[in-house]
C-alpha cells in the first residue's frame with residue numbers, strides 16, 4: 001500500500017480495532033515524525049490539529065494502540081518514555097552526552113539474549129529500555 005497512514009489503518013482493522021478519529025490522528029503524528037515522540041508531544045500535536053480530541057483520549061489511545069502492538073514505547077536515558085510505531089522492530093542506543101538516538105536491528109542483541117536465557121533463565125526485554133553510552137562524535141570530548 002502506498003499511503004502509510006492507510007496501511008496503518010488497515011492493520012488496525014485486521015486486528016479488529018475500529019479506526020476512530022483519535023487513533024488515526026495518533027498514527028498520523030507518529031508517521032510524520034520525528035520517529036520517537038513523548039506522549040505529551042503527541043497529545044499536544046493531536047489536540048492542536050483536532051481540538052475536539054481531549055488530551056486524555058490521546059493517552060488512552062496510545063495505550064490501546066500499544067496493547068495491539070501498533071505502537072511501542074521505549075525509555076531513553078533517565079526514564080523518559082517515547083513512542084514509536086510497532087511495525088518496524090529496532091533497538092535503541094542513546095548517547096548520554098548529546099542525547100542522540102541510534103536505531104539498530106534486533107539481531108544485535110541475539111547473543112546477549114541467548115546467553116542470559118541459557119545461563120540465568122532470564123528473558124531480556126531489550127526493547128523497553130535504551131542502551132546508554134557515548135556516540136562516536138562524543139567520545140573524543142572530555143566531560
Ligand SMILES: [Zn+2]
Pocket residue numbers: 035036074084090092103
Ligand atoms: Zn524506536
Ligand SMILES: [Zn+2]
Pocket residue numbers: 095096097098099100134135136137138
Ligand atoms: Zn553524543
Ligand SMILES: [Zn+2]
Pocket residue numbers: 073075081128
Ligand atoms: Zn515503560
